[in-house]
Amino acid sequence: MAKKPAPDSTRRSEKSRRAIYAAALALVSETGYAKTTIEGIAARAGVGKQTIYRWWSSKADVLLEAFLDLGEQAAERAGQSGQETYGIPDTGDLAADLKQVLRATVDELLDPAFEAPARALTAEGFVNEEVGREFVAKLLEPQLQLYVQRLRSAQETGAVRPDVDPRIALELFVSPLAQRWLQHTGPITHAYTDTLVDYALYGLAPR
Template identity: 60%
Template sequence: MSKSPDASRRSERSRRAILDAALALVGEVGYNKLTIEAIAARAGVGKQTIYRWWPSKAAVLLDASLALSGEAAEEGEWTFPDTGDLAADLKTVLRATVDQFLDERYEAPTRALTAAGATDPELGAQFTGQLLEPQLALYEVRLRTAVDGGLLPADTDLRLLVEMLVGPLTYRWLLRTAPLTHAHTDALVDAVLRGVGYVTTRPAAAGT
């Protein structure tokens, strides 16, 4: 007696094919020319299958980017080290961010979602909340450790400090004002930490 097809596995294969198709196509044709019809054809599914799960091409692309980000996290591509040297840890992460910005797997979908989110407040909020905020929160956790250890002033505005680190890099990437390099991110980290009063030696405990 033959076993009946596993509908859940079939659905997951279709979903994965749709997400992969969206990522591939946005890199090939750009966001403006990306269509649900093209995604369906590339994935080998009917258009209505996509609309059953997502309301728009932007929603498909957001889920595809979230899946890609999740895979990167599982592979250890997005981790925040804590070696005890804050400057070195920030440089490691920002260098990895440069590498990701320059990786064709990430660049086209991230640019597309950034542009679409600028004109679609709901999509922008989802993009920020689901994709960006979890990454920015990792910065804050690491910076809080430095504050607690006395390496940063107790009144440091952690979110502002994160924006000072990530903002210039994102600006350079979005507007292509200059090449993205590891040397640039290293200089950025040094300048920002110097400006906020970072000390490289843990203060001695009172009474010692």
């Protein structure tokens, strides 16, 4: 009598992990961070609480990892369609490169699958210092460092003054976009971020 193949625990674990990611992002989007619980995530994902606690120590860890995975999945889809998958392009044209990546950021911010959990986690980061630190360290700062690298590359080619601090300079176009998105002070569009880049690189004085 032929033996049945043993269950693939790796595949089962990955399926559970995916279900937990989806449940966590859905719940935080629907109810906010404060009302999202490990119990609720487990119930929505169809797993036991012990499964979640085996992999993560808190709901913050679950949500941050789920959010990171969301970005990785988007990057993978972009790669499959031939788009830039990670980082900021370096074509030699700094303005064009910055405009390209900021346009992609606008598209991401306007994607409901990304926007709802991003708003929930960002809002919680303002009132919960621990979550805020984790959000910055794991999600925000690695992205900002990509801008730092691109601006340093531009300094090497003479496109940016050598005395400019890249970490401060990037805030000229990243921070206004973030503020407008968070506070709904105006529409966020490709034209808007293109203008931010022009103002940041060329200033406000007559040319």
